[in-house]
Every structure is written in structure tokens, then in C-alpha cells.
Amino acid sequence: MTKIGADIFIDALVKEGVEYLFGIPGGVVIPLFDRLYESPIKLILTRHEQGAGHAADGYARASGRVGTCLVTSGPGATNLVTAIATANFDSVPMVAFTGQVKTPLIGNDAFQEADITGITRTITKHNYLVKDVCDLPRVIKEAFHIARTGRPGPVLVDLPVDVSLAQCSLEYPDEVCLPGYKPNYKGNERQIRLAADAINASSRPILYVGGGVIISESAPEVFALATKANIPVTTTLLGLGAFPETHPLSLKMLGMHGTAYANYAVTDSDLIIAVGARFDDRVTGRIDAFAPGAKIIHIDIDPTSISKNIRVDIPVVGDAKGILQALVSMVEPAAHTEWLEKTARWKREHPLCYKPGGLKPQYVIEQIDEATKGQAIITTEVGQNQMWAAQWFKYTRPRHFISSGGLGTMGFGFPAAIGAQFARPDAVVFDIAGDGSIQMNIQELATAVKYKLPVNIAILNNGFLGMVRQWQELFYKKRYSGTVLGDSNPDFVKLAEAYGADGIRVTTPEEVRPALEKAIASPRPVVLDFAVEPEENVFPMVPAGEAINKMMGGMA
């Protein structure tokens, strides 16, 4: 049957199981929006294209499914760039559709034209410009396949308006044919054997677990391996929730703002078992001082992640789940009594801590943890709010901590919370924000109100771009250049009310819990404006370029 491109587009999304499409219309995507009008796909209209991209991202991270968004050409497409780069850095499955000017005008500087495939070439897993409507079914099929398989990532499909209107009779294919794309899922048996032998021979092993464990749904296998051989577990920022932080083997997060005990344990270990992590500079600190006495096993589906930043002794390329299952059956039960006593002592002697006094941001996060019984989905912006959210909430399950780790995108958390709430309508969702970052996508309050989403925004309002201010305090003689916001911040309570959301201001520790209870009970979006101590710092902290066991502050 002959169909126009716009119908092929809708049918393809239905076949791919797309439930929500986040987006904003514009001139060249009117044919697509016209067909959406009566389609089973729910259009979620955001107020900025970046919001649409982050919402699709948050939906994907909370659900494990592919997030999709649709925006117009030119500025619509360029507004999406930050969201695409964010998803790319954190391996989030996403298909982004952009409108394009009609094919005869491409390259002629037409109105609202941008070379978006050129612009996004290095920030997508792959991208397409569709010039012939008969390529469209194949391209969309490939886009979803590439986005969700192997190491997931965003794929962009650029759709000229004349392609959306042209006719073709090709059906949606059942299979893809991509001879150059064959992700390697099965780990090499010899390498797995070597890894198992190394684990069995180790006396001070540590599991260093990243976002790949969450993506590959292999948290149960990590748990099985850790508990069978009594191996302590530390996670990266994106790995939070991959291992329950309430378990005695958990050392919580490592790295620049990780726990002292995780950093000491990594430095002292004789074997690092890295799973789905990539030895980011925020994790390793000074490379030559990172785990000097340790052998390194690195399990990852992406061969380019292996031996990129650090020399690896036993690489295992493949899907973490299958590889870990094999390892669990091959490792011997072990007690590691001496090693666990050592890590337990570090935990006792150097716990995370903060000095009480006034309304502390750390206290606010602890209270959110308690008030939601640790069950909330936490999204974050970027900066101090993100690090406090990582340190002070105890994550016990995958897909409950959603944050821009690699790119570090301020303005991510709130639209991501909206996407997460769509994915998990019954979950309590909190965006942990700062007064700076929330203003980078605050217009999405309109989206949250329109779709009656009970998302909660906890603004840790210190009147500063706090993380930069912290660096300026510590390393730039308190010269607060460009970081003071307090004198020009809006009244966030009134702002929330102006959008039709609820706003609650909290200025004392006693008010925290009642305000949280009220927000959690509310069926509407709630903005909580916590007037926290303005110059509180995130500790412990490894200064940039220092060894990770050389931390400053925050230890008892």
C-alpha cells in the first residue's frame, strides 16, 4: 500500500513500541505533527527542544526503553544538540527526529536550515539524512536497532519536509542488515577464565561498577559475584543503584567526591574488577597514582573503552550480564576476612559527614531519602546538588538515580524528571536542583503542569553557582567571579505558582520533613525552595589532577 513519509514515520514508531514522543512543532514538521494528531502515540509538548531531548533521555534511563523526540529544523535541531550530546556521553538509547528543509533547498541557506547531521556527527552513535522516502522504513528500523543494541546511544534521523510528503509502498522491514555493525555480546572464554583465576588469586579485590551494569540489567549478577567471593563494591556516579548501598560490602561512590573509604580501598587493592565503567578522569584522579598495586580486569561491551585511559591486564569485551554469570560460576567462595576488616575500619574511621548548623543541603537529601523510604527516583542537575544527591541518598536499585554524568549538563534534571515520571507514573520523582541549574530549563514547569505530573523539584538554594564558587573559595582566593546569583534570583515559590504548580519555601531544618511530606502527597508538581547554608562545600574532595587517596575535607 502506498503511504506518505509521515504515515511511514508514525507506523514505524508504533511498530517500535513508542509510547511517548517528546517534541515541539515547526514549519517543516507540520506534516508529521498532522499525522500524530490522530495516532496512538502520545505527543508530549515541551517548552524548549532541549527539554524534549532530556525528557526522552530521562524516560529512557528510568524505563530501559528507547526515548524518542521530534523537533523542527534549524534552531529546533540545534536546541536539541546539548540533549543529544548528554545522551551520547551516558550511553542512553534515544532516537531523535529532526525536520529538514526540502531536499532541493539543502545547502542553499534556506530559512531555518542547519546541517544537523554535520553538527551531530561526533555526538551521536550514528545519524542519517533521509533523501528518498523509500529509504525511510529501513532507516527508522536501523535507527532504533542501533540506539538500543551494543553500547546504546542516540541516533539522529533528519527528515526533509518533501520526504515526509512523498509516497512509497515499501513495508516496514522485520530485520536490519548492517554488515558493519555487529556488537560483540559473548565474552571470550579464555579471557573469562583468566579473570576468574585472577579473582580467585586475589586477596584484596574490589568491584568498580559503572552505568554499564545498569544498562545491561546485570545488577543481580554483580550482587551474586560480590556476595559469593566477599568482594567490596564501589560504583561510579552513573553506577549508583547497581549495588545496594545499604549492604555491608558497599563502599558507595569513588572518585573526586566519592567516599574516602572507596578511594582508599581502590588505592590499596590488588585487583580491580571494572564492569561497565570507563576510568573517567573524575574517577581515577592522577592516573599514575591510581591503584598502583592492582591488576585490572575490565569488562565492557565497547572495545574503545578498554585501555583508553588506563592500562588493562585482562580485558573482556562483551555483555556484562553473560560474562558475570560465567564468572559467578567460576569463582571460589572466599572470606577475605582481613581485607573486609580493613575496609570496615576505613568506613568507621572516615565516614561521610558534615557539620550540623543551620539548614544543610546534605540534611535535605537525607530527609528525602527517609521520607521516600529510599524508593524515590532521583534526578539531578549538575554541580554541588548532584554530588550531595549522590552522597547522601542511599541508592538500592538500578534506574533510580538519573544524572548527566559524562557531559555534566546543567538543566538536565528537571526535564529528565518529567520523562522519568512518564516512564514510572506511580513512582515518587525528585529533581535535586540548585538555584542556578534549575533556571536553565525552568520553562518545563509548564509541561509538568499541563500533563499533571506529580514531580518534585528540591532546589538547594544557596544563591551561588555553588560548585564553581567552591573551587574559587579553595583555589582562587575566594574571588567569586561570575558565581553570585542570590541578588537576582526569582522568588521560586511565586514562580511555581505563576505556572500553576505549588511552591513551598523552607528555611529551617524543622520545616524540611513536613514540606517533603506535603510535596510527596501532592498530585501536582511542587517546587521546594530550600534556603540552605550559602557557602557549604562538597567534601571529601580530590583536587583535580591529584591522587584519589589525597582528599581534602569532610572526614571525621
Place this chain on the structure above:
Amino acid sequence: MRHVISVTVENKPGVLAHISSLFAARGYSIDSLAVGETEDPATSRMTIVTHGDDQIIEQITKQLRKLISTLKVQDLGETEFIERDLVIVKVNAATGKRGEIIEIAQIFRGNIIDVGQKDLVVELSGQENKIQAFIDLLRPYGIKELARTGSIAMARGAK
């Protein structure tokens, strides 16, 4: 260290851009790049000459393999391989100097492919170092124009 990498890719629009963007974005250098169709019109072969330490070359080959449109990536340094570069040079050839230039070209097994009033155009194919030696010898006569293809290469057949 110099490496010659052979990349078989799908013969589709945008593939060259993906590869050159990868090199630019990650700060890898391209000393030369030659592209042409293979025996299968659906695929092209790129020969990329680059340099870097072992870790960088390993990353380059892995990153190339990761691109969706690449079918095969081979670091030819790992095998015996043959390599050719083609140059055409327009060199000043005053009446008294023509014989010398033709003689140099013959020694290098080059061909005179155009003769002008005051110049000659010489073509030569060979390995990069041979081409370089040839150019160095012609330089004193005055090179007016020069074009090179960059290396193309493949692994030797089994002996």
C-alpha cells in the same frame, strides 16, 4: 610511529565525513588519505596514513571499527604489505636542463606525461620515501606544481 590503516567502508554519502570527523574530534592526525571504490561497487577502500604511539593507534583502529559504516579495519603494520603513492610534478625545464630531468625520471622509472615550452610534467609511483627522494632531486630545477595521491596499500598475498 607511522602506520598505514586500510578501512573498507560502505560506499554511501557521509561515510568520509564520519571518518574525518572522528579523526578531527579525537585529535588524531591524518598524514594522507586516499579513497576509491573496490571490486565491489557497494564498498570503498580508504587508506589512511597516520602516526602515534601504540595506544593511540589501538584507539584509532577501535574507534574506526565502532563506526556503523565501516566494514573492515586493518592496521597494515601488523602484516607484510605493499604500498604505492602517485605524484605528478610540473618542473621547470629550460632547454639545457631537459636531458638531466628526463634522466632522473628514467632512473626512478617515472614517465614524462606532458611537455611544455618551459616545463615538463613527470609522473612517478612508488613508496613514499622513493617519491620523496625524487621530489628532492627535482627541487633545484624549480617545482612549479605538485600533486600527490597519498598512499594506497594492501597486505601481501600468502607466499
